[in-house]
Amino acid sequence: MLAIEVENLKKQFNGLTAVNNISFEVRAGELFGLLGPNGAGKTTTINMLSTLLNPTSGEAKVAGYDIIKEKDNVRKSIGVVFQEPALDNKLTGRENLEFHAMLYGMNKDERNKRINEVLELVELKDKADILVENYSGGMKRRLEIARGLVHKPKVLFLDEPTLGLDAQTRRHIWEYIQKLNREHNVTIILTTHYMEEADYLCDRVAIIDHGKIIAMDTPERLKDKLGGDIITFELEGNNNEFMNEVNKLAFVKSIKEHNGKLTIMVEQGEKRIPQLIKLAQKKGVDIKSVALHKPSLEDVFLHFTGKTIREEEASQKERNINFARRRFRR
């Protein structure tokens, strides 16, 4: 059964295309990740799927319901944890959950039982009756996850669930997310720009850049596609000739130059390093450093876009500023 079907979904804001004809499917029970830099269109996608935004064109179904024609049924079937906290700070944690449950039409007994359940799940029971303004960032996020679950949604959207949290809290949130998915059988769609998060949590990942899905598969298979190992050479001075020579070698699968670093994909990297060093010496190229690692999703992103995710974010920021300027002038 499919929890989500997206077909050629597109969203434009005043001529700027935020999401550009994306299509994907998520099976019921799956933990699916949208991975990409800030501004790639992840949040816009979530906003469309959760009925907050109408798409410019295309179609999508969530839990079997059309996101345009059956908004109310979609809303009943989903829980959403937004990127920015969406809590009322002047209410207690329990009151936030209670108001949520009432909005979703749950009666009092059902409400109390379920609220205690979700509070226990995120370990906030002893802090439930203090005002949210006194919560830490991690507690707020946990409360929001709990709130997203109160009405027992079939599908849970998590938009950057660990943004701005410290490493330890992040681990904790990851555990809750896994528990939800495995033990409570909730289909989860999360967005993230943290490679390790997508790698660690997701059954399947769609890599999204400039509003387009550029690769989609399990993290393992995405990494396998790059093949074997990655050797990174940091070189002194001009290295074009060396790069050409390396490219001619039979065992090199692909080679990329990026910021003075050569990224070479090979099988059995540990055996290839001496050969490559020998070649460098023959060509009179000075090597500053060598590194060998298994491909990460970061390498996958680099492979498909020619940029690291951080660089993509920087250029995206510039684009947004220019866009904002244009808008401001109007």
Place this chain on the structure above:
Amino acid sequence: MIINTNAIYVLWLREMKRFLRAKSRVIGTLMIPFFFLAFFGLGFGKMNIPGLGNDIDYIHFLVPGIVGMTMLSTSMFAGISVLWDREFGFLKEIMVAPVSRISIVIGRIVGGATTSVLQGILILGISILMGFKIPGIPAFLLSIVFMLLISSTFIGLGLIFASKMKDMQGFSLIMNFVTFPLIFLSGALFPLENLPAWIRYISYLDPLTYGIDGLRGILLGVSSFSIIFDFAVLIVFSFLMTFLGAYFFEKSESA
């Protein structure tokens, strides 16, 4: 169009809880009308102001005006505070819930109107302590009806402004360039008959004019128009503004 009564109730309950917890804000919003009442009342009390009618003291003339003024500013604030919810994200939590947009608007109007009217009643209470006399329970209840109508009108107006603004920077601008002219045009502080004719015509476009005139008719027995006329005009304004507020809110949130 579906109205979800439980959603309206939740939003109302939220307003009540926030109102009761924000004691400093309530005291702050009561201070300005109190100062107006005290200093204008005392300062101008000895003056002979034409047009007050029936030997009414200026301070008594002022009470319905200040109540109306309180209604205006608290209601505009309630409408515009959608911006706060948007800024702090809570609006999304409401928008993604399975409730109709109209219920969200009604919930906000009902909640905002309740807190405004409570503040209006507090001002009336303060003025009673200062020597103001209310003609009786029916007059008191009727004045609450007028307060509700003023309130829903300006919450609607606040919603329209909130829908047009993308951040909170325009807030003080609106408060200064919309709220104050509306107060001065309404005859809250002086009889409109003393104004030049052309300004008086502009003041007839201000809903608050009819609200305050109606309150004066009820509480003092003097008014420029009949109470029925004030009521009729105000009800039209109230429906119009509520409808427009709901319309613009819906439009701005689902773009």
